[in-house]
Amino acid sequence: MDLESHPANGLRPSCAQASCKECASLRQDARKYLEITLRVNGATHRLSVDTRTTLLDALRERLGLTDSKKGCDHGQCGACTILLDGRRVTSCLALAVAHQDAQIVTIEGLAVDGDHLHPLQQAFKLPLARSTLVRTLLDLTTEEEEHR
């Protein structure tokens, strides 16, 4: 099949079968977008998101805050851990639209530069350095302090 002429390669694809009922229903089923506000590391962001967007993807793909990592997308590795109103949360299992008013802290929110690292970051600057591990440990200690 000719690459250029195939509908798959048009920027606006369309179903070849005009009578296709499934396609007709899909066309009507437009994606649900919501305007939301996220408060991350003290800054307020307005953005429009697909309601299916996870908090992790909103941070990484929409706000460019890539310090939270996606290791498994299933809440099993902890690389995406953030502080959400002071509690540890695996942000890959949270939906962005559900946390509009929350205070979100990511690893970027801990230190402004290399000279002012959080003690845990300082410790992990050593060879085992992993922002994910630092964050999980930090969130754990923060949470414990609050619940004491």
Added chain:
Amino acid sequence: MKTQRITRATGAPLNRIDGVQKVTGAANYAYEYPVEGVAYVFPVQSTIAKGRVVSIDACAAQALPGVIAVLWHENAPRLAPVEDAELAVFQSDAVAYHGQFVAAVVAETSETARQAANLVAVRYEEQPHDVELRADRGDLYTPEKLGGVYEADTESGDVEAALTSAAVSVDHTYTTPAEHNNPLEPHATIAIWSDEGLTLYDSNQGAHIIRDVVAAAFRLSPERVRVIARYVGGGFGSKSHPHPHTILTVMAAQAARRPVKFALTRQQMFALVGYRTPTIQRIRLGANRNGQLTTIAHDVVAQISNTRGFTETTAIATRMMYAAPNRRTTHRFARLDVPANTLMRAPGECPGMFALESAMDELAIACGLDPIELRIRNEPAVDPESGRPFSSRGLIACLREGAQRFSWAQRDPQPRARRDGPWLIGTGVAASTYPVRQYPATALVQVDRAGRYQVRIDATDIGTGAWTVLTQIAADALEVPPERVQLEIGDSALPRAFVAGASSGTASWGWAIFNAASALRTRLREEYGGSVPAGGLSASGAFDTNPEAQQFSMHAFGAQFAEVRVNVDTGEVGVPRLLGVFAAGRIINPQTASSQLLGGMTMGLSMALHEASVLDPRFGDYVNHDFAEYHIATNADVGAVDVTWIDEEDPHVNPMGAKGIGELGIVGTAAAIANAVYHATGIRIRDLPITLDKLLP
């Protein structure tokens, strides 16, 4: 008074120079580069293991708002023929393994791409698949070259006769399961086409190899393709070679006429980026009453896929570990309809030494000898197969140092001798080894009038510490403090170097940097009287091969000690204590070296107790494809891990005197733990991992 500055950056425990970037989240990994107008691709994967695609109905997917293109074999761009069949993405209707890409959707968002991929209807014509590895298969074959490099079989003396006449012998079969590399950072690619060519941000272990393969597949000259991999979150071999996702992403960007990005899901990684082959290893050892080996035979059966295969070099360490006049190693393979296996940390040595070092423990018991003493009695004077002298061989020194630190002399060799409540306690020992491998590399060193040095080389830091260690090597070669050296790595636009693999990086890249630095200092002295000219000065250096590698057998060694606790009621195994003593030449950075060896030992513990990829023969895929079901050791599974090394001067390996340490730490750990489990319980586990069901009556 003028004093000469003495810099000794190598050997110093320098903090990671990329440490701050990593702990603050500022380091950009491949998927994290901001790219204007980027679209997302998501694949449709085959649900059969063998057959062909009869039809693809993309109608519903294409109708979804936000979908830019749907690709499959009938409409995808034609690639140039690729050597690696796995990379021929969408080039035919053939399905060679479960999970293969059969279609893909490019869309405005990842959510839409994923939804649309689920709407693509694929009809298959299924053929019976063959995915079961067994040693008694009639169709096992012998590869022309093992791992592309080694002889598949070696033999000397009369193994069978020596086994028959041996005073003491052991004959056992050891098996290791498929294991997946599972770096924490998933494989990811961003592809950007422009008038100049193609730029890829790609998570890999060597940008040049990705560049070359992508350029050839898309019929571009290599100079028009640039691959950037500045920070990489682990690879363990699975990022050494290009995999289908990189080809797919480039293709998607071509079809969509937009930049496209893709990161594999964890589940997809179990089918698409390789794993360590399962192995079936029969080991036969014969010895005289003094425990001196008369014969060693190591026969291996493993698998490769029909698309591409790395023929695992399982028994190569057996060729040089111990002296014995009669010896044999063989490697046979089954070609199966399975996802492609690949390199995984110490491919060959790691599973092979589990078997050999378990068998040595069994032989020690059969001879009534201490396992350390048995190894000392079988220390070879020269490499037993090549006949070459060792450039240095620290195995016995490591065993002795470890024995002292681990209070080995107090050990009662009797199994089940120690008990603490419901816990049986045992200790075990095993040897580790890894060859000194070095591959061609080139580097460029520049200096400006302010005395700032720039070192450029396409090395890759996959979390190992290469950023730091190469800076240290450059600083010493230039005789300046490390603060004056700025390193650039992880970019195919830099001078070519081999991948971060085979524990070859520090030695190979370091040698090229050393040569470039020497060339610069010579030019500076001889052409410019020691003062930097106005425009600065630069010099290139290369490392090709080590001529002494033909004269010496070069290997790093180690001794692994483990203490285990096994619960008599539940069979639960804990490892409260590991000790690794290594002989790896000069250690460039004690801090990063310690971490690498500790990481290797931890991965060895994980191999011993947890890791196993389970193939469902009905479907031909690995079913436990996530972190909940494929268990990797976490902090809770790891007790005290003590890492140390002996001083070793080796003038033959390279100017730094350093041997690779990336893989040494994982070799032998599983055997030490299995040997300790035997000592604790009297139960010999020859089939990894050591799960509680195997320990309960």
